[in-house]
Amino acid sequence: MSDQKSVKKVTTHVLNEMKLKGEKIAMLTAYDYSTAKILDEAKIDVILVGDSASNVMAGFETTLPITLDNMIYHAASVVRGVKRALVVVDLPFGTYQGNSKEALASSIRIMKETGASAVKLEGGKQVVESVERILSAGIPVMGHLGLTPQAIHKFGTFVVRAREEEEAKQLIEDAKLLEKTGCFSIVLEKIPARLAEEVTMSLKIPVIGIGAGGKVDGQVLVLHDMLGITQEFSPRFLRRYHNLYAEIKGAVENYITDVRSQDFPSEKEQY
Ligand code: KIV
Numbered sequence: 001m002s003d004q005k006s007v008k009k010v011t012t013h014v015l016n017e018m019k020l021k022g023e024k025i026a027m028l029t030a031y032d033y034s035t036a037k038i039l040d041e042a043k044i045d046v047i048l049v050g051d052s053a054s055n056v057m058a059g060f061e062t063t064l065p066i067t068l069d070n071m072i073y074h075a076a077s078v079v080r081g082v083k084r085a086l087v088v089v090d091l092p093f094g095t096y097q098g099n100s101k102e103a104l105a106s107s108i109r110i111m112k113e114t115g116a117s118a119v120k121l122e123g124g125k126q127v128v129e130s131v132e133r134i135l136s137a138g139i140p141v142m143g144h145l146g147l148t149p150q151a152i153h154k155f156g157t158f159v160v161r162a163r164e165e166e167e168a169k170q171l172i173e174d175a176k177l178l179e180k181t182g183c184f185s186i187v188l189e190k191i192p193a194r195l196a197e198e199v200t201m202s203l204k205i206p207v208i209g210i211g212a213g214g215k216v217d218g219q220v221l222v223l224h225d226m227l228g229i230t231q232e233f234s235p236r237f238l239r240r241y242h243n244l245y246a247e248i249k250g251a252v253e254n255y256i257t258d259v260r261s262q263d264f265p266s267e268k269e270q271y
Helices: 012-021 033-041 068-080 100-114 125-136 149-155 165-181 193-202 244-260
Strands: 025-029 046-049 086-090 118-120 141-146 185-189 207-210 218-221
Touching: 012 025, 012 086, 033 046, 033 068, 046 068, 046 218, 068 086, 068 100, 086 100, 100 118, 100 125, 125 141, 125 165, 141 165, 165 185, 165 193, 185 193, 193 207
Parallel strands: 025 046, 025 218, 046 086, 086 118, 118 141, 141 185, 185 207, 207 218
Antiparallel strands: none
8 A cells, every 4th residue: 555545634524533532632833844744754633834933933023924925835835744634724914804805815825825724813703704704615714712822912911811701701702603603623822721621611623722721622832832942932831842952052063163173074974
C-alpha cells in the first residue's frame, strides 16, 4: 500500500468522534513547511496556521498587521508538509468582520490557494453572518472566544476574560450560537477553567482550550512558546517543553567560534 493511502486523514468528523469517545485533541500552531512536517510525523491532530505568525514570525506586537496574502503564504507552506493533520487557517484581522461577502471571499482564497481544510475566526454574535456565509460555500469554520487577540485594543489588557458573570453569560451564549450556526469546533482562550468546562459539557462540537483548564476536549499552544523559542511570553498556562532559544543560540555561538578559529570546515568537510 502506498504511503499516501495508508495515512488516515484527520477530518472534522474524526474530531467529533474523538469528543464522543473522550479522546483528547492535540493542536499546535505551525507557519512553515519544515516544522509542519515534523508536527505531522509526530501525529499532531490539528495544525493551526495562526495569525500569531504576526508575533512569532514577523515580530509585530499584535496579530493585527498580518495580511491575507501573508497568511496564504504561511498556510500553503504548511499544507505542503502535511499528510495527516487537519490544517486550519486563521482569517486575519479585517478580512471577515462586518462584511460577510468579504469573509466568504477571504475564505475562498485561503481554501483555493493553500489546500487547507478549514478557517478560524474570532468572535461571537458579531460574526455569525460571516460564519453563515462561509459555511454556505462548504468551508468548515472554527470559532474562537474568550481572549480574542484581534480585539486586544478593545480589551486593553491580556488578563483572563469572562471572570465576571455578564461576560461569562455572553460567552456561553456565543458558544451555543456558533455551534447552532454550524461551526465544527471552538477555541476558548484564557478563561476560567470552570467556565470552559461548562461550555464544553453544553456543546456537542469539540472545544479546544488555551489557558482554559483541563476539562475541555483538547489543547492548543503556540509552537514557538511551547518550544521555548520565545522567552518574553510566560503566562501561567504555558508549559515549556524545551529551551530551543538556548539550544539555537549555543549552536550558533559554537559555529561562530569554529569559523573564526578556522576549525570549520575541516579536511573532511571539503572537496
Ligand atoms: O493565532 C493563534 O496562534 C491562535 C491560538 C492562540 C489559538 O489563535
